[in-house]
Amino acid sequence: MIETFTALADPNRFRIVEYLLGGARSVGAIGEALNLNQPQVSKHLRVLKEARLVDVEARAQQRLYGLRPEPLRELNAWLERYRDIWDERLGQLDSLIEELKTQDMEAAQRHARKKKG
Amino acid sequence: MIETFTALADPNRFRIVEYLLGGARSVGAIGEALNLNQPQVSKHLRVLKEARLVDVEARAQQRLYGLRPEPLRELNAWLERYRDIWDERLGQLDSLIEELKTQDMEAAQRHARKKKG
DNA sequence: ACAAAGTATTCCTTGACGGGAATATACCCC
DNA sequence: GGGGTATATTCCCGTCAAGGAATACTTTGT
Known part of the structure; x- marks a missing residue:
């Protein structure tokens, strides 16, 4: 590297x-x-x-x-580890986005359980 | 850079x-x-x-x-320009893959034309 | 084998960079 | 405001890397 x-x-x-x-x-x-x-x-x-x-x-x-x-591949792999820093998202919004994702997943799981049960 | x-x-x-x-x-x-x-x-x-x-x-x-x-973003953008070189595909196989893709597209077009005509 | 083209290597010099030690600067607390 | 803590800057030195010039190596064609 x-x-x-x-x-x-x-x-x-x-x-x-x-x-x-x-x-x-x-x-x-x-x-x-x-x-x-x-x-x-x-x-x-x-x-x-x-x-x-x-x-x-x-x-x-x-x-x-x-x-x-x-x-170049190695460089890309290295850079990937810094994704949290340079990716579109502006850092502060990260946790919020993650939260929303989690909520979606939970909602989906509830939905699935409803269908099953 | x-x-x-x-x-x-x-x-x-x-x-x-x-x-x-x-x-x-x-x-x-x-x-x-x-x-x-x-x-x-x-x-x-x-x-x-x-x-x-x-x-x-x-x-x-x-x-x-x-x-x-x-x-880091700039680095990523720079690296993108080299995608053709470092991306999964192994270079030599590139032309072959492109060829196959083209053949597929041609096949699809023939297929579409058949349906239409 | 020789000449020429294309490339690699060597020698030399110079400038830039990193580390160590010492010193300077900024901030806090009493 | 003085002393202590945390960081920045300066000076000096050794090393290393890049460029220029000259030279060596290798392949080709005759």
Whole structure:
């Protein structure tokens, strides 16, 4: 998780990731598109690869780098644990909403029991 | 976005955020719980505050720090743009699935046309 | 085998960041 | 208002990471 954040914390690496959203690209293409020197592109891609954010496919003498899903999934899973904080609901209303839900469920149960009994 | 990643990239700041998931806490409580010296806690909280990940509430001479939703929401929104990559589907199977869906739709259309005609 | 294209690695320098220690600031209570 | 508590800030130092330049490696085509 921290490695993911570290990898994405660098502006140029972030740009690379954003760029790769358009599909896998070669090192040269990335450098040209983002106006970066080739060595720095390779170095950033190394960090991204170690963070499992990208993988490589050899294509002749080129290397095509593309995004990988795992770290993004983990990021999403991590974020889920904070749902109570960032989700639409404004916190204060939480308990109220939960209360209403509970009331609904209780009402439904009463309803079901009535039918049965 | 990058500021969010930067803030969360530091191990101790990450730990602080995780700890605050349990609710707002004072600087002293954070330091004690995570075994950090008070000045470093204050410094990390400063970074987190500038990244809008936390806010402060004065309580006597204590300061209660709590999580804020905005950056987490932004993170979620950013992640959404990568859904095609990290969502359940395993990438390679994507086109196949899309194909099947299309076939289903075509079948449904044929079906509908038959009924109509 | 050689030349060229594409990429990776190394070396160096510099700036930013985190931790420790000391100090400053704000608030409370008597 | 002085002393104590809680937090913020400053200074210093060591480390680490990013960029530039040069170089090494690998694959391809002839």
